[in-house]
Amino acid sequence: MYLKRHDPEMASLIEKEYERQQDTINLIASENYVSQAVLQTAGSCLTNKYAEGYPDKRYYAGCSFVDQAEQLAINRCKELFGAQHANVQPHAGSQANMAAYMALLEPGDTILGMNLMAGGHLTHGHPVNFSGKWFKAMQYGVHKDTEELNFEEIASLAAKHKPKLIIAGTSAYSKIIDFRKFKAIADSVEAYLLADIAHIAGLIAAKLHPSPVGLADVVTSTTHKTLRGPRGGIILSTKEHEEKIDKTIIPGMQGGPLLHIIAAKAVAFKEAMDPLFVTYQKQVLLNAKTLAKSLHQKGYRIVAGDTENHLLNVDIRNKRIKGFMAQEALERAGIIVNKNCIPFDPEKPWIASGIRLGTPAITSRGMGKSEMEEIAYLIDMVLTNHQDHIMIRTVKERVLQLCKLFPIPRTWDEVIINDCLKTVIEAIPVN
Ligand SMILES: Cc1ncc(COP(=O)(O)O)c(C=O)c1O
Known part of the structure; x- marks a missing residue:
């Protein structure tokens, strides 16, 4: 209401974006819809407060309430993940990784992370990113035949290059990550292990994916993907690294913390501690499995054969359409996905031979098995008729x-009122 009066131009853009979100099927694996409670907190008066430092150790006066808000976020985060230490100030996942590297490494040190083209993230050592510029970055990938993490390659690269840090984490990988194998390799070369759980944090919080907490020296994450919180990052660590991590965030690389976002993280952590959050995450997994199965039945090749988490990568080459064209055609039909390279992709990343699909957002809307089957059908209709405007309109x-x-x-629990989640959900075993 106020915004409409004071800045109708911006109000109109926000309204249009809201309508876009309401009227499209969002299959972006890294996106989700936060609750009104998270949204309200993120838009609260806490945005006005400067509070450089940490609770009870600030450079500014007037911090008594924001101190309590940040402490609540820290306590809930530690409880949720069973961590000895949590820093809830990173502005995003990339800043969390930057801070963790700066805390553990010196410029020029060797790191070993997953190649972006195989499913890794830019901050894991890509040459155009700070991580590839400041450090000597070695990159591992997946097996050519199974398209699963290639632990023989990781072990041999580690033995050859003796990295000071090994990064275990992915942006486009659909299988369970065996953090114990990473730990054994890291120990064999006396490297630090960093687990980047940005994508799977919600599954880990719900105990539906093995946790690296207690194994890895440092765990970084975003809070806005499967975890369904505000946009932001966190760093979990052992007591041993607590001081280094905190000092690297401030005064090392960030200024004032975003207290409105930190408070919204606290709200999201509370939501994630409710048993209904586990129900939601189980449905995320079931939906991804159903989507993969339905697309496979329609002749699509699922990278690595299947999915064990919230996302799937689909090789669309046999449908004679490139990833960027598929993304564009699906958007015209109101289905939002991103083009994605498949392992050993002959195409450049902006062309790509695949698409990445995720189920966190549509599961938050309450969609279930029959909707997944229908969405697979709709995707197939678009991809096999992408030049047919009438079909796209239908x-x-x-x-x-x-x-x-x-x-x-x-509200965060409104989704469970939906019929699809009223049905009894089979427990998915934790590996
Ligand atoms: C594994 C992984 N790490 C880090 C990030 C970076 O997070 P942000 O976009 O919040 O900087 C992402 C984002 O997609 C990611 O997938």
Whole structure:
């Protein structure tokens, strides 16, 4: 209301973005819809406060309430993940990684991380990123035949290059990550182990994916993907690294913390501690499995054969369409995905031979098995008829109907009122 009066131009853009989110099926694996409680906290008066430092050790006066808010976030984060120490100040996942590297390494040290083209992240040593510029970055990938993490390659690269830090974490990988294997390799060369759980943090919090906490020296994460919190980062560590990590964040690389976001992280951590959050994450996994199975039945090759988490990479080469064209055609039909390289992709990243699909956002809307089957059908209709405008329009109409049936939930637990989650959900075993 106020915004509309004071800045109608911006108010209109926000309104349009809200409508876009309501009216499209969001399969971006790294996105989600936060609750109104998280949204309200992120838009609160805490945004006005400067509070450089940490609770009870600030450079500014007037911090008594924000001190309590940050302490609440720290306590909840430690409890949620069973960590000895939590720093909740990183502005994003990339800043969390930067701080962790700066705490453990010197410029020029060797690091070993996953190649972006195989499913890793830019901050894991890509040459255009700070991580590849400041450090001597070695990169590992996946097996050519199984498309799963290539632990023989990781072990042999570690033995040859003696990295000071090994990074275990992925952005586009659909299988369980065996952190124990990473730990054994790191120990064999006396390297630090950093687990970047940005994508799978919600699954780990729900105990549906093995946790690296207690194994890795440092664990970094975003808070806005499967964890369904505000945009931001966190760093978990053992007591041993607590001081180094905290000092690297401030005064090392950040200024004032975003207290409104830190408070919103605390709200999200509380939501994630509720048993219903586990129900939600189980449905995320089931939905990803159903989507993978349905697409496979329609002749699509799922990278690595299947999914064991919230996302799947789909090789679309046999449908005679490139990743960027698929992304564009699907967007015209109201289905939002991102093009993605498949392992050993002959195409450049902006062309790509695949698409990456994730289920956290549509599961937050309450969609279940039958919607996944239908979405696979709709995706297939678009990809096999991407030049047929009438077909695209027909799919878009059905997408709109589905979106109206499953509006973005206002409260974190509203989603469980939905019929699809009322059904008994089979427990998914934790590996
Ligand atoms: C594994 C991984 N680490 C770090 C990041 C960076 O997070 P942010 O975009 O918040 O900087 C991402 C983001 O996609 C990611 O997938």
